[in-house]
Amino acid sequence: MAQQFNPRDITWLGFNARVLQEAKDATVPLPLRIRFLGIFSNNLDEFFRVRVAGLKRAMDFKTKVIQESFYEAPSKILQKINKIVIDQQSDFEKTWREVQKEMAKQNVFIKDSKSLSAAQKDFVVKYFDEEIESNMIPILLHENVPMPYMRDKSLYIGVAMRRKEWQYESKFAIIEVPTTTNSRFVILPTENKSEKNVMLLEDVIIYNLPHIFSYFGYDDFEANCFKVTKDAEFDLDNDIKTTLADKIEKGIKSRRKGKPTRFVFDKEMDKALLEFLIRKLNLSKKDSIIPGQKIHNFRHFMDFPDVFKAYEKPVERTSFTHQAFDNKERVTDVIIKKDILLTFPYHTYTPVIDLLRESAMDPDVKSIQLTAYRLASNSKIINALVNAARNGKDVTVMLELRARFDEEANLQWKERLELEGVKVLVGIPNKKIHAKLCVIKKRVNNKTIQYGFVSTGNFNEKTAKIYGDSMLMTANRSIMADINKVFSVLNKPKADPTAILKSCKTLLVCPQFMRDKIIWHIDREIEEAKAGRKAEIIIKVNSLSDKILITKIYQAAEVGVDMKMIVRGIYCAVNQKGFKKKIYAISIVDEYLEHARIMYFYNKGKNDFYLSSADWMSRNLDYRIEAATPILQNDLKKQLKHMLEIQLADNVKARVLDKNIRNEYVKGDEKKLIRSQIEIYHYLKNL
Structure with a gap:
């Protein structure tokens, strides 16, 4: 039986329709409804600038490879896009009229x-x-x-x-x-x-x-x-x-x-x-x-x-300091003793900035290496690194100049950093550097101590207030060793990175090797399901379009692996006939942008978890340097599992991802409404 896939661009329009749903929702505060209309419009602009433009270029190539990479003929996809966009535009205009009526009730008028x-x-x-x-x-x-x-x-x-x-x-x-x-x-x-x-x-x-x-x-x-x-x-x-x-x-x-x-x-x-x-x-x-x-x-x-009447901002929308940093102990000292899991924007981003500031001033710190993709316009991250360089530290920043629409800003950051004596790396040919890594080295009593962090999102304190991301702050020696290997690749842009990346023992890295390891994990769950034992996989990503991994998900569903997916945007998988257990797939769109990439494999009760910078897309897995870190502490595994379970139980802001992208809300117990972003706040606050 031929496998089915939804074209990625059509499913992306389904995501933008979910954004529009938030603007239509009368329970959403009026200023946020207007903001969602702005997000919808901005998303659509970028979609036409990048994806529609790509489809039009692809129409000039008649090869089968080009056709297959889009899952359908580009000309047919473009026809569907035009119809969907016109319908969405009509829906947008209707929503804007309704919003203006609500504005009038608050005596706000556009003249x-x-x-x-x-x-x-x-x-x-x-x-x-x-x-x-x-x-x-x-x-x-x-x-x-x-x-x-x-x-x-x-x-x-x-x-x-x-x-x-x-x-x-x-x-x-x-x-x-x-x-x-x-x-x-x-x-x-x-x-x-x-x-x-x-x-x-x-x-x-x-x-x-x-x-x-x-x-x-x-x-x-x-x-x-x-x-x-x-x-x-x-x-x-x-x-x-x-x-x-x-x-x-x-x-x-x-x-x-x-x-x-x-x-x-x-x-x-x-x-x-x-x-x-x-x-x-x-x-x-x-x-x-x-x-x-x-x-x-x-x-x-x-x-x-x-200009609106002040509405009381829910306490759940206020970031708080992670309990590990509530005392007066330095961030450095805390993470050298134990791993810390930060979950933004529930946790404040301050410890990340504080760690870099401490390192800039610490006489024992010798070097800092960090990757940067999209930075805040007045980046405190950069300011801390500049101070470190001024204090004589060896500071290296991998600055991705090809970050789409941030190219100009990153060129300016490059100039400033180099003027301050920071070593700026600009990547390797034909590979974007999308990994979110930092390693700090200090020398104490003739002993080198390494610590840092691995994140699912950009090192950007502005977006950390509205993007849902996870970060592991750690001094784990094997993780730091692998981060150093990644930076050794970045320092030698003309060399073949394959051997060095393949030698990573703890991090899952792209290109190539992360997909191989993911397949290995899925295969292990498949074998457990075939043997009649518990097999479970939970994947949270922004986008799922890689055919190889989708096919592997299908194989898992065919034998009864409990497959659960939380996918914010592009979702190309479709439940097929013959699945022993259907894939449960949802998308959550709420006030915070769900941005974290998390992988969970049951593994006979050992619960393997990874935080990743990579979406399950061919561009990430084959054409970028990406990194996923394992979570090794059991208490942190329990935290992640509980948060994933909260999201999977969402019956307020979760939509079912089905073949026809109808964006129907998950139905649940109306007496027990679970809005995952609110519930996660309370869970983390009460740890």
Whole structure:
């Protein structure tokens, strides 16, 4: 029987539909509903920039390998995507209308250029004159002049201008809304102090169009917003004389030439202007041309101003210090004595920063090595490492310059770190460095002591407040030995890493070897199930699309292994006929982004656990340096098992992952509602 798989891109759209469900949920606080709308929009933008662009490129290749890598013909997937996206856009707009009704109940209103009071009109004119006009450049469009460069993430106003006495001739112009220099949201003055009026930046500009184009003599304006999403991928040239940093910098500039993958516009836009834009952007029927409502680039609404009635933030949404660090003992001293499991954002990220700060000041510390993928904009991690370098420590940072959409920021970090005397590694050819590792070495009484941490998520104190991740802080000698092996590979980018990575005895590492070890663990559970003994596997990942591992999961289900999956996003597996025990698969979408990767294998009651940086995707397992650490202490194993069981019992925010991606909520005992993120908080708090 042929095995079935769901196309990864279709299942990803299913995940984004779950995000939209949170915006629709009336029990979610209003500011968070708006934020979820912004997240949905931002997710969709990146999806078109990366995945849809990739599908369009794949259509140019007719080989069977290309077709199989997408699980279905790219052209068919694109047709499905367009239909789903249009339906989701309609659902989004309906949700936004409902949210605005709720906003009105709190006396919060979004004003456009036609609904201003006299005082507000004066304010908008003055605000435009003082704050906006110098930051924007109107561009007139001409049939015989090439279209000006359109920025990928920008919002544009398309303007059709006429004279009232002569309506048969139109002039077109575009204006880029300057959201990089001005806030998207302008708070207007109101006579009623209990009422809050917010005006979008584009509407402030639209109100001032007669002033902007006054020298042309036009007095009739139609203005509507649109945006263009472009292919964000870039190829790195193979010039061996060029450094990776130079190649990345060149690649960032090449994004300017990316082909449009989506054109979204206000469906009320002037028809002649719309036709002009489509023609000048060289868009065709096969491109995603999507009519929408008035507001675009909704990602800015993730930072909607705080104008609502204060709602009492649940105590469960407040991070607390791990019990091991409640006393005055140094973080260093605690983790040298025993392993500590941090679970973010329930636990505060402070001990991680404190550990690096202690190491920067400790005269016995000789070196610090750390991998960095996505950093906070004002990174305390980097500040601590810079201080360590200034204090004479040997500091090495593996900085992944190819972290998508963080390339420019990481180039800037590279420059700063090198100026401060930090050794910056930039990876090995054709392999992204995605492992989350840190090793610190100190010398005491002629003895070297090593300690550090391994994480499922980035070393980023900002995202640690909203991403659900796990980190093992440890001084385990075998774990530290393997981390050193990974760094020895990173220090020799031109050498073959295979032999060194294969020699890792404790960490599971990619490429190749992590998958092999996962298969070994699954095979062992399969043998137990065949023998009629208990066999259980729980996998928590962000994405599951690797065909080899999915096939192995199918084999486990066929013989009755108790397979449970918690997958936030992409989920390509499908329950097949003939499974002795069906796979139980759920996705949890709540206020925190579920980001941890955790693997559990029963192993005759020994309970093998791993924290991993890798999703179960071919790109992670074959084309990245990744690392998974075992959990060796029984008390920490019990913690992880209990937290996984809480998530598997969720009947508030968990959705069933089925073949048709219907996103139906898990049904359970209505008298005993289990919202896993709340329950995990209480569990950890009471340890």
